[in-house]
Amino acid sequence: GAGVSQSPRYKVAKRGQDVALRCDPISGHVSLFWYQQALGQGPEFLTYFQNEAQLDKSGLPSDRFFAERPEGSVSTLKIQRTQQEDSAVYLCASSYLSGVEELFFGEGSRLTVL
Amino acid sequence: SQELEQSPQSLIVQEGKNLTINCTSSKTLYGLYWYKQKYGEGLIFLMMLQKGGEEKSHEKITAKLDEKKQQSSLHITASQPSHAGIYLCGADITGNQFYFGTGTSLTVIP
Numbered sequence: 677g678a679g680v681s682q683s684p685r686y687k688v689a690k691r692g693q694d695v696a697l698r699c700d701p702i703s704g705h706v707s708l709f710w711y712q713q714a715l716g717q718g719p720e721f722l723t724y725f726q727n728e729a730q731l732d733k734s735g736l737p738s739d740r741f742f743a744e745r746p747e748g749s750v751s752t753l754k755i756q757r758t759q760q761e762d763s764a765v766y767l768c769a770s771s772y773l774s775g776v777e778e779l780f781f782g783e784g785s786r787l788t789v790l
Numbered sequence: 791s792q793e794l795e796q797s798p799q800s801l802i803v804q805e806g807k808n809l810t811i812n813c814t815s816s817k818t819l820y821g822l823y824w825y826k827q828k829y830g831e832g833l834i835f836l837m838m839l840q841k842g843g844e845e846k847s848h849e850k851i852t853a854k855l856d857e858k859k860q861q862s863s864l865h866i867t868a869s870q871p872s873h874a875g876i877y878l879c880g881a882d883i884t885g886n887q888f889y890f891g892t893g894t895s896l897t898v899i900p
Contacts (some may be wrong), residue, residue, distance in 0.1 A: 679830075709888060717880055718796075718890040719833075767832065769888075779823070779880075779888060783832035 678702070682768050682782035687757045689789050697753045697785045701770030708751050709779065710743055711767040719767055725751060758789045793817070794885055794891035795821075797814050800829075800899045811864045811894045813879030820882040822855050822862045827876045827893075836864075874898045 681700040686752035690694050701708050707726055712735075721735040727748035736743070740759075745751040753763055765786045769779040795814045803809050805872035813822065821840045825833040837846045839862060846853055850867045866873055881893040 711890070716893075718893040721889060769833075778835060778838060779833075780834040780835070781825075 680768055680780050680782035682785050687787050693758050694756045695758055696766055697767030698749045699767050702780055705770035705772050707771040709769045710753050713765045713767055734770055760789050762789055765790045793889040794879055794881055796879060796891035796894050800895040805898055805900050806868050809866050809869055811877050813862045813891050815860050819859045823880040824853050824864050825878045856879050869898045871898045871900050
């Protein structure tokens, strides 16, 4: 497709399970961002990639969160030993250039931890 | 994010009324973006402002960035139910990070 694609759209996990969320950015986009959006809140920055390099991971809330983009295109956000407070929508965005230009967002992956 | 404050937090207006949403930063913004989000959906890009004093319009939505590039307003004229949603401002503050405001939930009553 032409847009940013995220999968799964919905994920229900039991507390303690590991989850992996995938983001397919627009082809050729250099920058890729992950955000966490809790219910009723604005998106919170998690991490930023420029091609395969993770330039900023200051927003990752704990060492249970890990993101990678090994070939500079598809990215995976992994959450280990999920907790209830991890329940949120995880948004992925990409942009054509380095840094911030117009960001194109996926529709998000909604994670519910029971 | 505390980097960007939006006001009001929520807004309920009668169809046809005008409204304004504000976005304020304590730091100079490299670029200010407005997005709209409907529940359960991704963010839809509305407008981007980069220059101090810049103003852009799209259909009935106008956004302005002040001269100091620290505050932006989004104005909707003659609101319609289709305008309902969450409006988010976002900005590049550091040069390679993008922060969102706290969001404004807009309800338009027919």
